[in-house]
Amino acid sequence: MSKFLPMLFLIGLFFVMWLVLYAHQRRERQKRALPLREDFLAAQGQPEAACHACGKGELKDEGLGSGRDVRRIVSCAACDTLLYRYERPAEVEAD
Ligand SMILES: [Zn+2]
Structure with missing residues (x-):
């Protein structure tokens, strides 16, 4: 289990980064509309x-x-x- 923790952490990190980027782009689209x-x-x-x-x-x-x-x-x-x-x-x- 402990072997997978760093992997899970990285996946979680990428997921959070993706969410932040998605929210930002969504707001940029809303601004233009x-x-x-x-x-x-x-x-x-x-x-x-x-x-x-x-x-x-x-x-x-x-x-x-x-x-x-x-x-x-x-x-x-x-x-x-x-x-x-x-x-x-x-x-x-x-x-
Ligand atoms: Zn207000």
């Missing part, structure tokens, strides 16, 4: 975006590929639910 901001607000029927899972209005904005990506993904800051995506114009400094 998110509704646009206009569609999200229209579906929600409110002028201000809020989380549809927990109702909080505190949202976080992150880049799709990297922090500076113009394709932005907005998710709930409280429960991490993905909400909508939008594309930020290249020059947004003039505000």
